[in-house]
Amino acid sequence: MTQVTLKDQEHLFESFKNGDEKSFAHIFDIHYRSLCYFATPITQDALQAEDIVADCMYKLWQQRATFKTLQNIKAFLYISCRNACLNHLRNLKRRNSAQELYLSQLESSEDTILYQIIETEVLSLLDDEIESLPEKCRAVFKLIYIDNKKTDEIAAILGISDKTVRGHKARAIELLKTQLLKKGVSSLILLAFLFLIDAS
């Protein structure tokens, strides 16, 4: 997601509290993906997860005047989402084994939620890292890493040469900080190539 400076954040937060729809849309942008990812395994139902997230966003909008910081918003959304998932599981007439397991875990301890939020937030931070890559480099990276495309397919999709694709790929590997992301895009040859550069 777009990097926002502290001053922008304050401005965003104030205008959101004052009922500015664009600011709300922006805050929605920051959180919807994490919340859906969080709610989907618990409900075992992606469409239901969307409904739950939409409900939480709606509550956020209704209660906008009561928030004190941006960080409060995140906590509020996770808690509302957890509660809505729990209610949904309780009210289901029939539950499959995974839903049954989540329900009993949610009712007995906070650990499931803890790990689920940690995982979601780590992914969100990695997503920020990917989003901060330069535009074309990011497009190539996503096609490899998210869509499992091959070099020649990417060349065809983006209308650029194989060589240019490899160039963007190498740049992505150079810019990414997280080793696990780098490994996700690099072929053995490219790694060997980088190794040579490092060694020389």
Added chain:
Amino acid sequence: METIETALRISYLINAHLRGTISDIEEQELQKWLTSKADNRAHFDSTYQQDILQQKMQDYQHVDKASVWRKTSDKIQNELEQQPKNKNLRQLFQKITTAAAAVLLLSLGTYYILLRQPDTQQQNEIAQTEIADLPAGTNRAILTLENGQSIDLSEQETGIVMNGESITYKDGSPILSRPEESQTLTLHTPKGGRYELTLSDGTKVWLNAASTLRYPARFNGQERRVQLDGEAYFEVAHQSNSTFKVASSVQEVSVLGTHFNVKAYTDEPLITTTLLEGSVRVINTAAQASSALLKPGQQSTLSSSGQLKVSTASTEDAIAWKENIFVFHHTGLQTILLELSRWYNFNIDIHTIPNNELYGEIPKDLPLSEVLKVLSDISGYRFKLIKDETTKEERRLLLINN
């Protein structure tokens, strides 16, 4: 609340650890957390590995933003509509649905944006030629025999008939004599095509564009079974000793003799079955099997997550396509454009389209430019049709934000 604070702190530490930017003190803090409880270590070891993380990242990226936003803004609009004072706010929210589409284009940040809003350098690499118009679809279909032989069916004819002895056009002119009786045939309409078919038992089938029907040259036994991918209207010849079954992905429709429409396109989230006469049983064949018995005038929808719902519906609307009219009664723009893309043969990235509901009826024999003009007038969006030179064949419709 405490749980969330802990979770946010630990996720920060794990991210810094994965990046290699973690300080010594922070690393100690992370190790302390990892060793404080076996479950913590287990979570860490089982989650943050290359292959697993990549799979999770793919799931994370595949959230349907347009759908969540639509559901959210619907709720807010509902609330605003109940408070007449807030008229200005409501208008703003209607505008923001458009704005959200723009935000979506911007925030997706993937290759779509490169295709859609090329910068100058990109324009040198992808030449986009605008296309003025596309003609309406016609009677086009391909019949494929089990041995792989394909027959391009005549555009002058409207349908084919499976006789006992031969396959002919509706007017009786021959296509193939003495086909192998036990074989399975495939009738496929491309985008921009439609065709009719009379099966060996006398059942009539109208096949809509971009659809495929697989059926036996001759039915035998207690079950008459066909497979549908796409949309078709069936008038099933009654046989009290033989059920007629229409299978499509996760659904099966089972009947003795009735009139009904099945819409089961794989690029749409719902399978819709509408009953006009008689009765049918709709069965969800996915893991958690459920079924519903439809009465005339009822419609069932089966979602990809397996929810089967029954409601009353306009049967006229459901089969308007067969009468050569597009009927859009409170239909989402996404559905409308998908339907147009099948009739005029173009591509569209449906996730970039807002799903505002529109109301209108448009004859299907108009050229695309006239249909788009009507849509622009009622929706306020403008459209542009381009040819991607890189992929030659591809015609793509873009939505232009004003």
